[in-house]
Amino acid sequence: xxxxxxxxxxxxxxxxxxxxxxxxxxxxxxxxxxxxxxxxxxxxxxxxxxxxxxxxxxxxxxxxxxxxxxxxxxxxxxxxxxxxxxxxxxxxxxxxxxxxxxxxxxxxxxxxxxxxxxxxxxxxxxxxxxxxxxxxxxxxxxxxxxxxxxxxxxxxxxxxxxxxxxxxxxxxxxxxxxxxxxxxxxxxxxxxxxxxxxxxxxxxxxxxxxxxxxxxxxxxxxxxxxxxxxxxxxxxxxxxxxxxxxxxxxxxxxxxxxxxxxxxxxxxxxxxxxxxxxxxxxxxxxxxxxxxxxxxxxxxxxxxxxxxxxxxxxxxxxxxxxxxxxxxxxxxxxxxxxxxxxxxxxxxxxxxxxxxxxxxxxxxxxxxxxxxxxxxxxxxxxxxx
Amino acid sequence: xxxxxxxxxxxxxxxxxxxxxxxxxxxxxxxxxxxxxxxxxxxxxxxxxxxxxxxxxxxxxxxxxxxxxxxxxxxxxxxxxxxxxxxxxxxxxxxxxxxxxxxxxxxxxxxxxxxxxxxxxxxxxxxxxxxxxxxxxxxxxxxxxxxxxxxxxxxxxxxxxxxxxxxxxxxxxxxxxxxxxxxxxxxxxxxxxxxxxxxxxxxxxxxxxxxxxxxxxxxxxxxxxxxxxxxxxxxxxxxxxxxxxxxxxxxxxxxxxxxxxxxxxxxxxxxxxxxxxxxxxxxxxxxxxxxxxxxxxxxxxxxxxxxxxxxxxxxxxxxxxxxxxxxxxxxxxxxxxxxxxxxxxxxxxxxxxxxxxxxxxxxxxxxxxxxxxxxxxxxxxxxxx
Numbered sequence: 001x002x003x004x005x006x007x008x009x010x011x012x013x014x015x016x017x018x019x020x021x022x023x024x025x026x027x028x029x030x031x032x033x034x035x036x037x038x039x040x041x042x043x044x045x046x047x048x049x050x051x052x053x054x055x056x057x058x059x060x061x062x063x064x065x066x067x068x069x070x071x072x073x074x075x076x077x078x079x080x081x082x083x084x085x086x087x088x089x090x091x092x093x094x095x096x097x098x099x100x101x102x103x104x105x106x107x108x109x110x111x112x113x114x115x116x117x118x119x120x121x122x123x124x125x126x127x128x129x130x131x132x133x134x135x136x137x138x139x140x141x142x143x144x145x146x147x148x149x150x151x152x153x154x155x156x157x158x159x160x161x162x163x164x165x166x167x168x169x170x171x172x173x174x175x176x177x178x179x180x181x182x183x184x185x186x187x188x189x190x191x192x193x194x195x196x197x198x199x200x201x202x203x204x205x206x207x208x209x210x211x212x213x214x215x216x217x218x219x220x221x222x223x224x225x226x227x228x229x230x231x232x233x234x235x236x237x238x239x240x241x242x243x244x245x246x247x248x249x250x251x252x253x254x255x256x257x258x259x260x261x262x263x264x265x266x267x268x269x270x271x272x273x274x275x276x277x278x279x280x281x282x283x284x285x286x287x288x289x290x291x292x293x294x295x296x297x298x299x300x301x302x303x304x305x306x307x308x309x310x311x312x313x314x315x316x317x318x319x320x321x322x323x324x325x326x327x328x329x330x331x332x333x334x335x336x337x338x339x340x341x342x343x344x345x346x347x348x349x350x351x352x353x354x355x356x357x358x359x360x361x362x363x364x365x366x367x368x369x370x371x372x373x374x375x376x377x378x379x380x381x382x383x384x385x
Numbered sequence: 386x387x388x389x390x391x392x393x394x395x396x397x398x399x400x401x402x403x404x405x406x407x408x409x410x411x412x413x414x415x416x417x418x419x420x421x422x423x424x425x426x427x428x429x430x431x432x433x434x435x436x437x438x439x440x441x442x443x444x445x446x447x448x449x450x451x452x453x454x455x456x457x458x459x460x461x462x463x464x465x466x467x468x469x470x471x472x473x474x475x476x477x478x479x480x481x482x483x484x485x486x487x488x489x490x491x492x493x494x495x496x497x498x499x500x501x502x503x504x505x506x507x508x509x510x511x512x513x514x515x516x517x518x519x520x521x522x523x524x525x526x527x528x529x530x531x532x533x534x535x536x537x538x539x540x541x542x543x544x545x546x547x548x549x550x551x552x553x554x555x556x557x558x559x560x561x562x563x564x565x566x567x568x569x570x571x572x573x574x575x576x577x578x579x580x581x582x583x584x585x586x587x588x589x590x591x592x593x594x595x596x597x598x599x600x601x602x603x604x605x606x607x608x609x610x611x612x613x614x615x616x617x618x619x620x621x622x623x624x625x626x627x628x629x630x631x632x633x634x635x636x637x638x639x640x641x642x643x644x645x646x647x648x649x650x651x652x653x654x655x656x657x658x659x660x661x662x663x664x665x666x667x668x669x670x671x672x673x674x675x676x677x678x679x680x681x682x683x684x685x686x687x688x689x690x691x692x693x694x695x696x697x698x699x700x701x702x703x704x705x706x707x708x709x710x711x712x713x714x715x716x717x718x719x720x721x722x723x724x725x726x727x728x729x730x731x732x733x734x735x736x737x738x739x740x741x742x743x744x745x746x747x748x749x750x751x752x753x754x755x756x757x758x759x760x761x762x763x764x765x766x767x768x769x770x
Contacts, residue, residue, distance in 0.1 A: 001626045003400025008393065014643065015388025208623040210610060211631050214603030222596045238593040241386045245643070246596050254639065258399065258630070 001209045001258035008253055010145045011171040014245065016237070018175045019049045022090070023057075025133055025171040030088035031058045033081055035101045037065045037093045044181040046137055050092055060084055065093065068273055068280065069100035071116065071153040077104045078115070081130070091134040091169070094186075095141025098134050102149035102167035105129035119151055119160035126164035134172040138182060139244040140190030140281065142197060142251025144172035152274060159270035174248065179240035184231055187243075188336040189281030191227035194247040195220060195332075196284040199306075200263050201256040203292070204368040206301045209259050216255045217309050222246045224310070227336060264366040265291050268377055271355040278345050285333040285340045289326050290383035294376060296322045298369060342384045352381040386594045386643035393638055395530045396556040399630065401622070403560045404434045407475070408442075410518055410556040415473035416443045418466055420486045422450045422478045429566040431522055435477055445469055450478065453658055453665065454485035456501065456538040462489045463500070466515070476519040476554070479571075480526025483519050487534035487552035490514035504536055504545035511549035519557040523567060524629040525575030525666065527582055527636025529557035537659060544655035559633065564625035569616055572628075573721040574666030576612035579632040580605060580717075581669040584691075585648050586641040588677070589753040591686045594644045601640045602694050607631045609695070612721060649751040650676050653762055656740040663730050670718040670725045674711050675768035679761060681707045683754060727769045737766040 013021050026032055034050065041047040051059070062077045080086070081104060091101035107115035109128040117124045136144045143149070147168045150161040179187070202216040223246050229239035249255070268291075269283030278286075292303060300318060307313035307325030316324065330340050339345065342352075359366075360374035372380075398406050411417055419435065426432040436444070447462045465471070466489060476486035492500035494513040502509045521529045528534070532553045535546040564572070587601040608631050614624035634640070653676075654668030663671075677688060685703060692698035692710030701709065715725050724730065727737075744751075745759035757765075 001400070001623065001630070003403060005396065005398050007396035011390065011392035012642075013390050015386070018388060208627070210627055211603055211607045211634065214606060215600055218596055218599030218603055221599060225595060238386065241643075242593070242595055245386070249596065257397075258626075 001207060002260075004258040006253060006257050007165070008145065008168070010168050010252075012145060012174060012248070013171060014174045015241075016175065016177060018173050019046065019135055020053045022050055022133065022135060022173055023053045025173075026054060026057060026088060026090065028057060031060070031084070031086050032088045032090050033060050033062055033077070033084070033086040034090045034092055035062045035065060035077060035097055035104065036091075037063070037067075037097045039063060041092055041137060044137070044178070046092060046135065046178065050090070050135055060086065065097045065100045067096050068150075068152045068159065068277070069096045069103070071103075071119070071151050072155070074100050074103045074107065074151060075115070078107045081108045087130065089130050089132045091132060092137070094136065094138030095143040098136070098143040098169070099141070099149040099151065101132055101134070102129070102143070102147070103151050103162070105132050105167050106162070106164060116153070118162050120158075124162075126162065126166050129164065129166035132167060132169045134169040136172055136174050137178040138186055138190060139174075139179065139247035140186075140193040142194065142248055144169060144174065145248050145252035148251070150270070157274045159274045174244055176237060176241040176244045179230060179244060180234050182234070184337065185279070187227070187230050187234075188338050189279050190247060191223055191230075191243065191281075191336055192285050192333055192338050193281040194250040195223050196265055196281075196288055197250040198255065199288065200265060201259065201261050203299055203302050203306060204260040204262050205298065206305075207259055212255055212257060212259050213305070217306075219246050219250050219255070220310050224332060231336065260368040262368045264372050267366050268355070268380060271358065272347065272351070275351050275354060276345065276347055278347075282338055282345070285338045286342060286345070286384050287380060289330050289340055290380035292322070292326045292329070293383050294380050295367065295372070298367075298371070340384070342381070349385065352378060355381065386592060387645075389643040391638060391642050392550070393530060393553070395553050395637075397530060397559060397633070398556060399559045400626075401560065401562060403558050404431065404520055405438045407435060407518065407520060407558055408438045410558075411439060411442060411473060411475065413442060416445070416469070416471050417473045417475050418445050418447055418462070418469070418471040419475045419477055420447045420450060420462060420482055420489065421476075422448070422452075422482045424448060426477055426522060429522070429563070431477060431520065431563065435475070435520055445471065450482045450485045452481050453535075453537045453544065453662070454481045454488070456488075456504070456536050457540070459485050459488045459492065459536060460500070463492045466493045472515065474515050474517045476517060477522070479521065479523030480528040483521070483528040483554070484526070484534040484536065486517055486519070487514070487528070487532070488536050488547070490517050490552050491547070491549060501538070503547050504538075509547075511547065511551050514549065514551035517552060517554045519554040521557055521559050522563040523571055523575060524559075524564065524632035525571075525578040527579065527633055529554060529559065530633050530637035533636070535655070542659045544659045559629055561622060561625035561629045564615060564629060565619050567619070569722065570664070572612070572615050572619075573723050574664050575632060576608055576615075576628065576666075576721055577670050577718055577723050578666040579635040580608050581650060581666075581673055582635040583608075583640065584673065585650060586644065586646050588684055588687050588691060589645040589647050590683065591690075592644055597640055597642060597644050598690070602691075604631050604635050604640070605695050609717060616721065645753040647753045649757050652751050653740070653765060656743065657730075657732065657736070660736050660739060661730065661732055663732075667723055667730070670723045671727060671730070671769050672765060674715050674725055675765035677707070677711045677714070678768050679765050680752065680757070683752075683756070725769070727766070734770065737763060740766065
């Protein structure tokens with residue numbers, strides 16, 4: 001096991017009818033900006049629940065955060081925060097709204113130049129952020145219990161991320177009944193997203209960390225069991241709750257303590273979103289099988305362990321077992337109606353060239369061993385044609 | 386799943402050579418009281434490591450905390466804290482030293498009367514405590530990542546506990562190399578203690594919480610695998626690290642979110658320590674099999690799941706499988722050289738009467754369903770004769 005530090009002070013408030021508890025968490029003297037997305041919270045009643053709970057508190061609104069939230073939109077929110085002297089941000093929505101809120105929180109107090117540096121300039125460290133609270137409506141990204149944020153700059157077709165303890169929410173309210181109103185597509189994307197989050201922290205190389213391995217496997221198995229139940233019956237509270245908690249646990253840092261992490265699937269997936277606007281979870285379903293195939297030697301021991309413990313694959317030689325593990329993973333994603341190849345998303349072969357060129361120009365190498373260069377990325381994507 | 390709230394802001398600093406990092410965590414202008422136990426930290430060098438790291442910081446010492454720390458000793462520390470205007474407490478030792486430190490932190494700032502009330506008077510709420518840091522030398526109690534404390538009042542032969550977020554350590558340093566110098570008995574006690582902590586949060590009734598179940602099982606399996614490795618080779622760093630992290634994860638609250646909890650084994654075990662001074666972990670090894678036997682109907686589904694997933698018991702009817710699960714548990718404890726019956730600790734039958742009488746007088750009922758009264762407690766203890 002590697003040495004590690006772990007601190008996660010986010011207060012989770014989980015369960016039925018918990019949204020009204022927001023009033024106990026937001027300071028009563030705060031001037032709050034409620035940030036939300038395209039308006040689904042108005043259809044589902046979450047908007048009204050939050051407004052009712054917070055009546056008496058000074059509450060402004062900023063709606064219109066996109067899926068894969070745009071830097072440009074976030075900067076409009078920053079303007080509003082500054083103009084109105086907002087001192088507390090309340091994210092009401094899914095991971096995109098929360099990621100945007102985190103960036104707004106950091107960008108507002110960023111003093112050292114262009115806030116775009118937070119996302120792109122190596123060595124930039126966030127040193128302050130406005131306090132954030134969250135009401136989560138969509139289990140997927142795990143953003144509700146970490147300091148990560150991913151932002152897209154539309155004009156550059158770039159998707160970039162940053163991480164800071166300062167943007168961890170002070171609280172996150174998770175009401176599984178929010179799942180009841182989600183469309184199939186968002187449930188499926190969320191299951192895939194959480195599943196791949198776990199694999200990014202698990203499917204690397206063995207480091208004699210059996211507890212972290214088993215905890216990761218616990219989340220994978222639960223997602224495999226509960227995801228289809230949620231899709232089959234959106235009013236199954238237990239299934240919704242188990243799915244929601246699994247997505248949070250998948251990326252709150254507890255399974256990655258002391259172990260290597262990959263994240264190459266995410267880095268390549270972000271490019272597919274940047275160029276084609278493909279839903280984040282779906283980009284992961286495309287890239288992951290190619291990643292497993294290309295890195296079958298590097299990841300041999302863990303892919304075999306994954307195949308055996310998650311899918312019961314115990315027959316055959318090393319390559320046959322790896323092939324079977326990849327096939328099982330693809331089947332799982334497809335069973336959720338999430339396609340896993342590029343042509344199914346109308347992505348042309350030229351996109352592979354464009355993405356490869358980006359990594360070539362950056363001289364960026366990715367993966368847990370930092371050994372996947374542009375040629376590797378090209379191979380992974382060609383695998384998915 | 387029940388509704389729940391979860392917040393655990395303890396910073397964990399884990400790994401080789403991490404004790405020196407204490408200097409980054411203790412405020413440099415603090416007046417620190419270092420609290421420790423019987424002096425083993427001087428033999429192992431931990432004392433010197435801490436002193437060296439903190440040279441330049443005003444550091445006083447209070448040694449002599451007992452295993453099952455005494456209220457009387459803690460109150461001497463409180464006197465010293467007040468007399469010397471200490472403003473930071475540093476626990477250097479195992480769970481007993483840390484539990485004592487927590488009580489000292491709360492008792493020092495307790496304004497509403499006798500600090501003994503914190504441990505015994507229903508409705509008493511701790512509203513402030515001195516800040517605490519911890520260097521943990523012994524994996525077992527999980528106290529390094531929670532707000533729990535158990536204190537013994539020798540004159541009354543009473544062992545009592547309290548819980549408060551105010552006494553969660555600000556940081557806990559966990560260096561697995563501390564395990565290298567532990568005697569067999571403390572390793573074995575620690576494995577049993579952590580194992581039973583998990584079962585107190587797991588062996589209740591099913592509530593459709595598959596992730597919590599599997600996470601609990603992950604810790605149990607890891608303890609079963611790693612505990613004997615630590616006993617066999619005290620210098621096996623990986624085994625020490627896996628054991629140490631398992632003990633922390635067993636009681637940092639993450640496996641108990643949204644599920645019922647028992648703790649009857651602990652409540653009865655505390656009485657055996659109070660009357661006979663038996664090591665805490667050993668009292669759990671005595672009581673647990675009796676608990677499983679008595680509550681075989683209440684706990685049926687979970688005992689069977691435990692038997693199947695942890696010990697591979699899949700044959701036979703319900704009672705046969707429960708018997709086999711109990712037998713496997715007893716064998717595991719005995720394999721660590723931890724006896725599991727009262728006569729092996731020279732506890733006479735009269736002690737059962739005394740303990741039963743206490744619960745009868747208190748009219749206290751325990752267990753996850755609150756249905757174990759004095760007669761149940763008598764039956765559990767007689768089972769262990």
